[in-house]
Amino acid sequence: MDTRRLILFVIFSMSILMLWDAWQRQHAPAEVVQQVSQTVDSVPNQPTNAPAGTITNAAVDHDYKLLAGQRISVTTDLYKADIETTGGDLRRLELLKHRASDNDKTNFILLDDAGKPMTYVAQTGLVGADLPSHKALFTSTATSYTMQDGKDSLEVRLSWAGNGVTVDKVYTFHRNKYAIDVNYEIKNGSEIAITPVVYYQIVHDNESNQGSALMPTFTGGSYYTESTKFKKLAFSDMAKEPLKLTSNDGWVGLLQHYFVSAWIPKEGQAREFYTEKLNDRIYRIGSKSTLSTIAPGASLTIPARLFSGPQTKHDLQETAPGLEYTVDYGWLTVFAAPLFWVLSKIHGLVNNWGVAIILLTLLIKAAFYPLSAKSYRSMAQMRELAPRLESMKQKFGDDRQKMQQAMMELYRTEKINPMSGCLPILLQIPVFIALYWMLLGSVELRHAPFFGWIQDLSAVDPYYILPLIMGASMIIQTKLNPKPTDPIQAKVMTWMPVIFSIFFFFFPAGLVLYWVVNNIISIWQQWYINKSIHAEALLKKSGGKH
Known part of the structure; x- marks a missing residue:
């Protein structure tokens, strides 16, 4: 030669x-994960009359759609957000510091429930004793919230009540931070003890944010635990073999080029990661945890965080362990980092x-x-x-x-x-x-x-x-x-x-x-x-x- x-x-x-590295990013095989009991599956399909802690499987819903309620608008220094009173979902998230494209003066839309071309929402819910899932209707004292000058945070409180139990779902937005606190405050005013299951999930379609043919980028699920480290899950892998993994740490998220959304449950709280195909184009990835029993007259606060924004190294490292790996350099990270x-x-x-x-x-x-x-x-x-x-x-x-x-x-x-x-x-x-x-x-x-x-x-x-x-x-x-x-x-x-x-x-x-x-x-x-x-x-x- x-x-x-x-x-x-x-x-x-x-x-x-x-080209090979790009192909691997797009078509990486599904990871072999720890299997949990067959009686445990995706929380959101839990019947309202099922006993607490019992979770059942459901068939793919070809007519899947998001339920509508009333929109609550939220404006901060970084976001313009829409929260739906049905489920308290975060349905739309506009990033005020990022433009949509190189020649577009509009802001970048990270989350949206428009359906086409994109479905991308963040949901949470509770299961057990008729507690509010992402299909329950919450109320709010206002329909519009704005972070005031000189204030470092903005609280948006949604409330639900039923069968003697009251639940507040509280979003707390922080100035100059893409990490949002999402807490549940549960008060058991009934005469029986309750053992809720809390879940956090991201719903996304398998068509949008796929990059270009010359520069393909990965869009799909991801998760991290101390034992498994950072893993990616293509939508095709979710369809073939749903994720079932138990851990005491870590997070689940949704990746796309330059941006990520990730649910980070309470530190030290046992959790089960899951994925599910909802219909031919809609998937979800989430985490669920069985909470401690709440006695009659007692209350419980469950903290969590949602990171939803650009993959800036500093912000990722500050938010959760392993989140910085969402900036994925592939097999040459040892040089690229x-x-x-x-x-x-x-x-x-x-x-x-x-x-x-x-x-x-x-x-x-x-x-x-x-x-x-x-x-x-x-x-x-x-x-x-x-x-x-x-x-x-x-x-x-x-x-x-x-x-x-x-x-x-x-x-x-x-x-x-x-x-x-x-x-x-x-x-x-x-x-x-x-x-x-x-x-x-x-x-x-x-x-x-x-x-x-x-x-x-x-x-x-x-x-x-x-x-x-x-x-x-x-x-x-x-x-x-x-x-x-x-x-x-x-x-x-x-x-x-x-x-x-x-x-x-x-x-x-x-x-x-x-x-x-x-x-x-x-x-x-x-x-x-x-x-x-x-x-x-x-x-x-x-x-x-x-």
Whole structure:
């Protein structure tokens, strides 16, 4: 394998690895999970007359729909939310700090119960002794709540009463936080003890938020426990084998590109995670817990939290253990996580994510310079041998065996190892792919401006200037590399900049910016080494005379 073929191999391998990693993200097999008793299944299908703690299974409801009640609007510094009095569901969540798209001035809608194109709601409920599930009707003292200036929190209280039991479901929104407290306050005014089961679930369709064909992203369920660590569940896996897992810790959630919603039950409270297919396009993932018995005249408060917002590392780490893994870099997390840490530290100094990407690229190139210099030196040496190789090709014609023998003899005579550039390049591939996924998955780059026409590093360059520069830099690189003697290889190398430029037209500007800077530095390094090797060759020809 000569250096030209190695370059083709590396580029092809990186493309295949990226596609394979994307396919794995979208089609990862279902995890084998701990099975619980067959009498335990999804809480929301519990009949209202069933005894407390008894949960029954129900068939797929092809006519599934969300029940309507009265909307309660909530406005904070981060959210504009709609809470439904039926079940006290969080039915709609508009993120006031995030735009819908790169060219849209409207806010991003994370949760919505519109049905098409998206169904995505957060629900909770109680089961046992006719307690209020997500189908029960709550009341509220107001239909509109707004976080006041100078206040750090906003409380929204929903109430229900029946059979001597009163239940308050209390949402507490916090300033500058995407974690919402959702507490149940249960007062048993009846004459019998009750043992409620509380559940928290997220309902989502299997069609929306699926990403693009060129850059597929995962949308589906997820969960975390200390024993299982972070796991993902595709909707297809939920349909094949519903999740049933018991734990004393952890959370369940719903992932999509850049955003996550996760229910975090009370710390230390035993829980059972579950998934269920509700109809052909609607699924749910949740957690349920049997609470302690509430005696007549006694009360119980059950705290929980709902994180619903962007996958910013700081917010995720602050909210719950393991939630930071929802920023999923795949199998190269060991490289991608430190790269993001360095990138964020640089951003803290320069306050521009585009500049931070440029400086990170410089650091990576500096770190790999000893390895890459060896590769560039090998290519420069091959470039010097190109005229002699061309003469050999003309001499031996179609006799490939003699040509190969002559090439090996030439390499031995000149003390050149064409394979010496292989290992340095191969060692860099994991870092390059990790950087690719890190830049693709960082919500911090979403709508982050660089300068001039680039006002969103997560979106495509609107004028395709960076992809064109990228293509031009690849053409310059091919000119600096040794010219292939094989005409087919020569054609491939000629057309590759054009083909790759077309691909980069659809890549986020932040990714293209990285490759442009990387290529420009590589061009300078290759030019400098080519010049040095050429000077050495001339000196050798002259017998060491200057």
